[in-house]
Amino acid sequence: MPFLTNVSLSSDAPEESDEYPLGIPAIRDLRESMLRFHPKCTFLVGENGSGKSTLLEGIADRWGYSREGGSRTRNLYAQELWSDLGPMLYLNRKPGCNPMDGFFLRAESFFNFATMLDEFEEDAYTADGYFSYGGKSLHAQSHGESFLTLFKMRFHGDGVYILDEPEAALSPQRQLAFLVRMNDLIKDNSQFIIATHSPILLGYPEATIYELDEFGIKEIGYEESQPYQITSRFLKDRERMLDYLLNDDDEEDL
Ligand SMILES: Nc1ncnc2c1ncn2[C@@H]1O[C@H](COP(=O)(O)OP(=O)(O)O)[C@@H](O)[C@H]1O
Numbered sequence: 155m156p157f158l159t160n161v162s163l164s165s166d167a168p169e170e171s172d173e174y175p176l177g178i179p180a181i182r183d184l185r186e187s188m189l190r191f192h193p194k195c196t197f198l199v200g201e202n203g204s205g206k207s208t209l210l211e212g213i214a215d216r217w218g219y220s221r222e223g224g225s226r227t228r229n230l231y232a233q234e235l236w237s238d239l240g241p242m243l244y245l246n247r248k249p250g251c252n253p254m255d256g257f258f259l260r261a262e263s264f265f266n267f268a269t270m271l272d273e274f275e276e277d278a279y280t281a282d283g284y285f286s287y288g289g290k291s292l293h294a295q296s297h298g299e300s301f302l303t304l305f306k307m308r309f310h311g312d313g314v315y316i317l318d319e320p321e322a323a324l325s326p327q328r329q330l331a332f333l334v335r336m337n338d339l340i341k342d343n344s345q346f347i348i349a350t351h352s353p354i355l356l357g358y359p360e361a362t363i364y365e366l367d368e369f370g371i372k373e374i375g376y377e378e379s380q381p382y383q384i385t386s387r388f389l390k391d392r393e394r395m396l397d398y399l400l401n402d403d404d405e406e407d408l
């Protein structure tokens with residue numbers, strides 16, 4: 155069941171702006187056409203700098219504002235770092251649907267796990283039992299392990315989860331484990347919005363993929379996505395690709 159149905163740019167947003175964040179083509183595009191969320195999982199793909207994090211943060215920000223106070227909103231942290239996009243977005247949700255759980259994880263958080271753990275320690279909701287999970291302190295677990303633990307223990311279902319490049323901490327095998335857990339949470343009435351470069355995560359079957367680029371934002375198929383295309387070309391013909399990359403002066407049109 156979807157909680158969030160679509161997002162678009164408010165007509166109040168300044169028309170002509172070359173400045174961040176309205177200067178980003180994908181963000182500007184939301185004025186023309188709304189982005190419809192898949193009820194289960196929506197992926198954002200695109201080159202570095204195409205606006206994925208900006209859009210995710212705007213959505214999380216807007217969604218946070220529209221929620222009543224309480225411990226859950228505290229997870230939408232680091233708001234002081236955010237752009238002013240959030241208030242310029244229309245974020246529509248399905249009437250009468252109120253998620254019980256929610257989380258927004260910035261890409262940086264996956265690299266800065268200690269800070270995140272400190273925040274959870276202060277969160278009464280996660281403090282109990284969380285740190286002794288598996289008989290092993292999270293501090294003693296590897297980056298990827300602790301992220302998966304978080305994902306298993308802190309995400310309860312019936313929620314909206316907004317994740318920026320969650321694959322950063324995960325081995326390919328753990329990305330598969332992530333998909334399994336994500337699927338369980340989705341069966342448990344959750345909705346995901348994920349920015350990713352991972353051809354594994356993008357493979358989740360019940361999802362919509364949006365690509366952000368210099369022209370704007372559009373829906374694409376899995377096989378059209380760059381993470382899929384480049385990985386698949388590399389795996390199918392590694393030698394030729396490497397030869398081209400490493401021995402050819404012109405690598406512009408890879
Ligand atoms: N706080 C900011 N102020 C000005 N420009 C920013 C800021 N954050 C990001 N940008 C710029 O906005 C563009 C989109 O960034 P970002 O949303 O982080 O892209 P992505 O997540 O797709 O890599 C980039 O050109 C980036 O340099």
Ligand SMILES: [Mg+2]
Pocket residue numbers: 206207208261318349
């Ligand atoms: Mg980003």
